[in-house]
Amino acid sequence: MEIEIATIGGYEEVGRQMTAVRAGDDIVIFDMGLNLSKVLIHDNIRTEGMHSLDLIDMGAIPDDRIMSDLEGDVQAIVPTHGHLDHIGAISKLAHRYDAPIIASPFTLELVKGELEEEGKFDADNELIAMDPGETTSIGDSGVLDLEFVNVTHSIVDAINPVLHTPEGAVVYGLDKRMDHTPVIGDPIDMERFREIGREGEGVLAYIEDCTNANKKGRTPSESVAREHLRDVLYSMEDYDGGIVATTFSSHIARVKSLIEFARDIGRQPILLGRSMETYSGTAKQIGIDFPSDVEMVGYRQSIEQTFERIMNEGKENFLPVVTGHQGEPRATLTRMGRGETPYELEDGDKVVFSARVIPEPTNEGQRYQAEKLLRMQGARIYDDIHVSGHLCQEGHYEMLDELQPEHVIPAHQNMSGFSGYVDLASNQGYKLGRDLHVTSNGNIIDLV
Structure with a gap:
């Protein structure tokens, strides 16, 4: 069976992930993501009403026109998790393909939200939920299976999809860390990865996320971040001024920890910002282990009213968890820094960034400005x-x-970001140009 891999997006940058695997006459697409920095660099741009070709020209979404070079029919679109760099282009591109969108339950709910907000295209792709650990048949040949292997990431319900073919498995390894003690959900299923590597024809190809490939050592568990956060917030228990926290809205485990520790130090947590409401609301909706009684406020006018209430009742009684950890210009925390909200920051008030800057020039500049x-x-x-x-x-x-x-x-990653992975793969016996394929957007790799 002929096997080809089209590296469509995410092979020259962090963002706009999209990869297609052709096995015989059947094609599976993994991820359709957005490069958010290409959007944020423009003032007041709204992608909902934009045409896909304009977004492709901006470098904001994958240029999927290379799909016409693959001889076969798309049988499935498979997002790995709910971050926008993996699902943010589905509303712009999925309608081009007569194929279902198959995802884990939390990811699928986020995809539904993206499709409902779309103002330019009307995608009627079937939406199919599949749990980690499950397998389904793909295409008409009867020899292809799609499996979801549970992984841990900074969002719940993340999976690594595996396409089983007669020539071996194609493992799409974006995005994950090895967390054996996660705050929410099950640990990474390393036992299943081990089995896949040793059963049948083994693993034909492994596509790997290289975000931290230049960093030595091991990525700590989310439980480590939880204890660090606990220590920081408990140290503020006797402070009688304002405390504000920010983190990734999609990081449900971290938001859960913030809510719990805010209550432990006698403050009422309130989630403020549209994306906070979206992700946490979705988590509650599908029954993820998340506090059911926390207040969520998504829209600008309601946020302003909530800040007025906080100021009237006393900042010392509340802990707002807000959007803006990357310094996004329109986010709640950035507007607080500009003095554009009723919340009055004073000397000594605490702002907790439970997030690192995404290593990309736009984010780094915006975060620097927000902190200033x-x-x-x-x-x-x-x-x-x-x-x-x-x-x-x-x-x-x-x-x-x-x-x-x-x-x-x-x-x-980009080419410099690949360098650490090339070194370590070379140490394991792989060779550039033979079985280690450093590629770019818009290429097709012939494996079989």
């Missing part, structure tokens, strides 16, 4: 209370040992 603004208001910054959602070098070595893939394809 907050400090000008007198705020004290608590930074980097976080652990990454991506493997560092020792995790990559372990995945190669368990899967023993015939071919390896680095993804989710």
Whole structure:
């Protein structure tokens, strides 16, 4: 059976992930993501009403026109998890393909929200929920199976999809870390990865997220970040001024920890911001282990009214958890720094960043500016209370040992970001141009 892999997006940058695997006459697409920095660099741009071709020209979504070079029919669109760099282009591209969207339950609910908000295209793709650990048949040949392997990441319900073919398995390894003690959900299923590497024809190809491939050591568990956060917030228990926290809205485990520790120190947590309401509301809706009684406020006018209430009742009684950890210009925390909300920051007030800056120039510049603004208001910054959602070098070595893939394809980075992975894969016996394929957007790799 002929096997081809089209590296469509995410092979020259962090963002707009999209990969297609052709096995015989059947094609499976993994991820359709957005490069958010290409959107944020423009003021007041709204992608909902934009045409896909304009977004492709901006570099904001994958250029999927290379799909016409693959001879076969798309049988499934499979997002790995609910981050926008993996699902943010589905509303712009999925309607082009007569194929169902198959995802884990939490991811699928987020995809539904993206499709409902779309203002330009009307996608009627069937939406199919599949749990981690399950397998389904793909295409008409009867020889292809799609399996979801449970992984841990900075969002719940993340999976690594595996396409089982007669020539071996194609493992799409974006995005994950090896967390054996997660705050929410099950640990990463390393036992299943080990089995896949040793059963049948083994692993034909492994496509790997290289975000932290230049970092030595091992990525800590989310439970480490939870204890760090507990220590920071407990140290503020006797402070009688304002405390504000920010983190990734999609990081349900971290938001849950913030809610619990706010209550432990006698403050009422309130989630403020549209994306906070979206992700946490979705988690509650599908029954994820998340506090059911926390207040969520999503829209600008309601946020302003909530801030007025906080100021009237006393900042010392509340802990707002707000959007804006990357310094996004329109996010709640950035507006607080500019003095555009009723919440008055004063000398000594605490701002807790339970997030790191995404290593990309737009984010780094915006975050720097936001922190400057907050400090000008007198705020004290608590930074980097976080652990990454991506493997560092020792995790990559372990995945190669368990899967023993015939071919390896680095993804989710630019060329300099691939360098660490090329070194470690070379140490494991892989060779550039033979079985280690450093590629770019818009290429097709012939494996069989």
